[in-house]
Amino acid sequence: MQSLGGIRSWPATWRTTTASMTTTTTESVRKVAQVLTVAGSDSGAGAGIQADIKVCAARGVYCASVITAVTAQNTRGVQSVHLLPPDFVSEQLKSVLSDFEVDVVKTGMLPSPEIVEVLLQNLSEYPVRALVVDPVMVSTSGHVLAGSSILSIFRERLLPLADIITPNVKEASALLGGVRIQTVAEMRSAAKSLHQMGPRFVLVKGGDLPDSSDSVDVYFDGNEFHELHSPRIATRNTHGTGCTLASCIAAELAKGSNMLSAVKVAKRFVDTALNYSKDIVIGGGMQGPFDHFLSLKDPQSYRQSTFKPDDLFLYAVTDSRMNKKWNRSIVDAVKAAIEGGATIIQLREKEAETREFLEEAKSCVDICRSNGVCLLINDRIDIAIACDADGVHVGQSDMPVDLVRSLLGPDKIIGVSCKTQEQAHQAWKDGADYIGSGGVFPTNTKANNRTIGLDGLREICKASKLPVVAIGGIGISNAESVIRIGEPNLKGVAVVSALFDQECVLTQAKKLHKTLTESKREH
Ligand SMILES: Nc1ncnc2c1ncn2[C@@H]1O[C@H](COP(=O)(O)OP(=O)(O)OP(=O)(O)O)[C@@H](O)[C@H]1O
Ligand SMILES: Cc1ncc(CO)c(N)n1
Ligand SMILES: [Mg+2]
Incomplete structure (x- = not known):
């Protein structure tokens, strides 16, 4: 099996480009990211194969399905399980793997050693880029599935x-011969022991950890631990959270994410979907399913599963003149900013040729996506659509936000520059996700730009229903004074020269990140 280290990435969704239907000479081809789930069917459709297909569809990834077992299951429990013959599981695997360009295989219920054996054989014959194993053993209702x-x-x-x-936690314990796992410290030591069995990464899920007010998952990469916390949601609709999490990781990997970013997005997706569906009623039992398709009904909370206001913390805006002056490419500038701690990137290329800009933007999308950082394009809606960026930032004289929304669709992030309380209100009404406010201090980056000062910034923050990022003349020397205004919806600062009109972007980004972190801690 190829290692994930060499993961390829491409514009992944079926939105990106449209194939020409009329040309006969050159056929345009769209690559679609593909997952294969090898799992059991849940007749109640909250978990198993049915959950896997829904998650992938919700994340814009194609999902093929090889069924290992059929369960008679509902929100009250598992009534019966029927295993498929291993030879027939193998037939399904061959059908899919010999025909499709599967990027990632995700396994769920593998109910017998013979079925695992045919999976191993097929994977050696048809290697894929990544393998996600959700070691399903017992349903939440207590029924043994493997x-x-x-x-x-x-x-x-x-x-x-x-x-x-x-x-x-139960599956981790079973794999480790029955060790006790009842605390986060015990989850960490279980993750470490499981890592010694050979997987490259381990995520021990804490959904069922007793007595915890947070839902904590422990991630281990062989060196470092990450604890992923989210508030425990009070709901009966947690059937299929595990399948959903694993399939979402698989979908994000198929789109080109690195492992930690994929896990973080997946955790946020489960959290957002659970929250959105906490009071729906499907079935009469104790374990209800939840709604994976919140994007169709509540686009804003769906967008929050990829973009959260805290992403505005250190907002790096590129500038073509500065890159030219320091003789570096946009791609190198973006890489260095991310490495130094930038939490969101905007490409603002006023002078670039369209064709060249598009190619650079595509490379930047790949870099940002693999690092779990959102990429926005300034003003150029066409470029944003063509490179499948995460969204756009527009000014007051660019295209109006409601039109931008209708062109980009519900999934994309829109930011708007606002100097007044009225503009901030309008941005919210039109469906923007955040506003940029400034110039806070005088700047040379933007000619004839009125400075609003810290007082102006404070007024806009108070009036804005959306998160705010401050912009204009901000750098290491004055970032603290901006954070110090202490408005809760001021989420960060956007910088141009402070990062890119500098000899070393990486060093400046690190310094600024440190300054912001310290200022935030103190205020
Ligand atoms: N009530 C909850 N509130 C918030 N997050 C939750 C809740 N329950 C589970 N999760 C999250 O859902 C994900 C799946 O975790 P869980 O431990 O429930 O897996 P599982 O037991 O394999 O699920 P399944 O119900 O599919 O068998 C984890 O990220 C966990 O933190
Ligand atoms: C088929 C199936 N797979 C996985 C799970 C675990 O949630 C389940 N309940 N049913
Ligand atoms: Mg659970």
Whole structure:
């Protein structure tokens, strides 16, 4: 199996370009990111194959399905399980893997060692870029979906091939021979022991951890731990959270994300979907399914699963003249800014030729996506659509926000520059996601730009229903005074010269990140 280190990336969704229907000489081809789920069917459709297909569809990724078992299952529990013959599972695997360009295989219920065996054989014959193993063993209702007979083949042969495994606390305990896991400290030590079985990354899920007010998942990459916290949502609709999390990781990997970014997006997706569906009623039992398609009904909360206001913390805006002056490409500038801690990137290229800009923007999308950082394009809606950027930033004399929204669709982020309370209100009414406010201090980057000062910034923050990022003449020496205004919806600062009109972008980004972090801590 190829390692994830060499992961390829491409514009991944089926939105990106349209194939020409009329030309006969050159056929335009769209690459679609593809996941194959190898899992069991849940007749209640909250977990298993049905959840996997829904998640991938919601994330813009194609999902093929090889069924290992059929369960008679509802919100009250699992009534019966029927295993498919291993030979027939193998037939399905061959059908899909010999025909499709599968990027990532995700496994769920693998109910017998013979079925794991045919999976291993097919994976050696048809390598894929990444393998996500969700070691499903017991349903939340307590029914055994895969018994102890699968433990040894899991430990010895499947886990060593996995890029990531995602056990819940019970599954982690079973894989480790029954160790006690009841605290986050015990989850950490379980993650470490599981890592020694060979997977490249381990995520121990804490949805079922007793007595915790947070829902904590522990991620281990072999060196470092990350604890992913989210408030525990009070709902009965948690059936299928595990399948959803693993499939969302697979979908993000298929689109080109690195592992930690994929896991973070997946955790946020589960959290947003659970929150959105916490009071729906489907079925009469204790374990209801939730709604994966919130994007169709509540676009704003869907956007929040990829963009959150805190992403505005250190907002880097590129400038073609500065890159030319320091003789570096946009791509190198963006790489250095991200490495130094930039949390969102905007490409603002006023003089670039369209064709060249588009190619550069595509490369920047790949870099940003693999680092889990959103990329916005200034003003050029056409470029944003063509390179599948995460959104745009527009000024008051650019295209109006409601039109931008209708062109970009519900999933994309829109930011607007606002100097007055009225403009801030309008931006909110038109469906923007954040506003940029300034110039806070005088600047040379933008000619004839009125300075609003810290007082003007404070007024706009008070009036704005949207998160605010401050812009204009901000750098290491005055960033603290901006943070110090202490308005809760002021989420960060946007900078141009302070990063890009500098000899070393990386060093300046690191310094500014440190200054902002310290200022935030103190105020
Ligand atoms: N009530 C909740 N509120 C917020 N997040 C939750 C809640 N329950 C589970 N999660 C999150 O959902 C994800 C799946 O975790 P969980 O431990 O429930 O997996 P699982 O037991 O394999 O799920 P399944 O119900 O599919 O068997 C984790 O990221 C976990 O933190
Ligand atoms: C088929 C199936 N797979 C996985 C799970 C775990 O949620 C389930 N309940 N049912
Ligand atoms: Mg659970």
